Amino acid sequence: MRVLNLRYHKRFQMELDLRRLRPQTPALHPDYRLSPWSPELVYDHAEVKYLSFRDELDAVIFPCLGDLEGCVKLMQEICERDGFVPEATWLARYVGAGPRKIEPCGTIQAIRVHRNRANIQNIGVTPHHRGRGLGSAMVCAAVLGLHQVGVTRVALEVTADNQAALRLYRRLGFHPTKTVYKTTEQLSDDSPRRAVR
Numbered sequence: 001m002r003v004l005n006l007r008y009h010k011r012f013q014m015e016l017d018l019r020r021l022r023p024q025t026p027a028l029h030p031d032y033r034l035s036p037w038s039p040e041l042v043y044d045h046a047e048v049k050y051l052s053f054r055d056e057l058d059a060v061i062f063p064c065l066g067d068l069e070g071c072v073k074l075m076q077e078i079c080e081r082d083g084f085v086p087e088a089t090w091l092a093r094y095v096g097a098g099p100r101k102i103e104p105c106g107t108i109q110a111i112r113v114h115r116n117r118a119n120i121q122n123i124g125v126t127p128h129h130r131g132r133g134l135g136s137a138m139v140c141a142a143v144l145g146l147h148q149v150g151v152t153r154v155a156l157e158v159t160a161d162n163q164a165a166l167r168l169y170r171r172l173g174f175h176p177t178k179t180v181y182k183t184t185e186q187l188s189d190d191s192p193r194r195a196v197r
């Protein structure tokens, strides 16, 4: 018999108040560059999103993140939204192997939801490039861009089990404001239990 299982994923909404904290200029490892938003980078952003999320729990919660086509659609939808903030959208590229082997490896975007509030969207760094300060640099660059366009409160949502992301956000001054639960459904086989005599 097929059984529908519900799974609850605990997530934290976190916030950074830019009236209290001055945005920092991102410090970037010399092997990397941050490229500002440009429409022809939409596919690079989508591919980096896919490579960053496909093996992560967030791709279970948001299946489009585990699928390249889903990431392309998501990225197109994000950049067409009214509140899309180009100043907070960055593509990180690895340039350490020379000009012929430039590799996109990080992505971040933000959506303005109110005159002075914006939400950071799924930031991702491809596995090979993690732990070099790229995630921190991209959040700082996005926050600085939001500050420049007049945003004073930056929010994001993170899965409670995502310790790497939680540490990063806390380190940069984000604090949890609310706990929410996201439900996923999973069909599984329910094998009849054998009777024990």
Ligand SMILES: CC(C)(COP(=O)(O)OP(=O)(O)OC[C@H]1O[C@@H](n2cnc3c(N)ncnc32)[C@H](O)[C@@H]1OP(=O)(O)O)[C@@H](O)C(=O)NCCC(=O)NCCS
Pocket (backbone or CB within 6 Å): 029, 052, 053, 056, 058, 122, 123, 124, 125, 126, 129, 130, 131, 132, 133, 134, 135, 136, 137, 157, 158, 159, 162, 164, 165, 167, 168
């Ligand atoms: C979360 C994520 C974006 C972090 O990216 P990252 O580039 O590894 O982040 P950073 O390098 O800035 O920080 C990671 C660690 O490297 C350390 N670090 C920072 N700068 C460094 C540097 N220059 N050299 C070496 N290590 C450095 C940090 O101190 C941090 O250590 P800690 O986690 O023990 O505190 C990345 O793990 C990821 O893409 N995960 C999958 C997608 C995801 O979950 N996104 C978040 C959704 S909310």
